[in-house]
Amino acid sequence: MDSWDQAPVATEVELHLCDFLAKKLGFASTGSGVMTSGGTASNVLGITLARAKAAHAIGVDVGADGLPAEAKTWRILSSNQAHFSVQRAAAQLGLGRSAVVSVPTHDDGTMDLEGLDQVLADLGSQGLVTIAIVGTAGTTDLGAIDPLRGIAKRARAVGAWFHVDAAVAGSFIMSDLLAPALDGISLADSVTIDFHKLWWQPMNASALMVGDVSCFDLLRVKSKYLDRGDELE
Secondary structure: OOOOOOOHHHHHHHHHHHHHHHHHHOOOOEEEEEEEEHHHHHHHHHHHHHHHHHHHHOOOOHHHHHHOOHHHEEEEEOOOOOOOHHHHHHHHOOOOOOEEEEEOOOOOOOOOOOHHHHHEEEEEEEEOEEEEEEEEEEEOOOOOOOOHHHHHHHHHHHHHHHEEOOHHHHHHHHHOOHHHOOOOHHHHHHEEEOOOOOOOOOOOOOOEEEEOHHHHHOOOOOOOOOOOOOOOO
């Protein structure tokens, strides 16, 4: 919600839900999230955080100062089965759709880790920097779930943000039987969950979950009419 004083009950419900989801995802106590209007909005927000982190790492506040010259070398990796919102995010963030590099998949639609290794090596040899790798948990056409743990390992190795688009299969965290299919999701920096898919909610609703809620500070803008300082009084 916009602020606690505008909608105290709804805000507490949102915070409770995000804390619950963070625990189910296996995040540490620092995990939480925010509600959004849909999976596309959540994916865009996750990649926005990746861009902000990449800029912060070189001493740039991209929100205040815009894209640094280094942004021309930034790349986002996702499988060739990933949702179109990954490319939309790159376009909206000023990186351009061409900044999204596709990784090949197996016949079942899951990301090929050897293919990912090759793409990372090729980009590195060209002096290009991978700032984010997007794994998909439930592709639109095939319902494929990428090897999340393997992707996480590679993202950590190159210092990239690991975002998981679990808009489709995020509900598996509620099932003892299906949760193992999401092995490695707890290693993500951010995760998209859609409630209007397999959570069976009747209207668009999504959440962008993060392993460390302090990452939102990279995007925070103070507002006098919302952030008056009396929220807990």
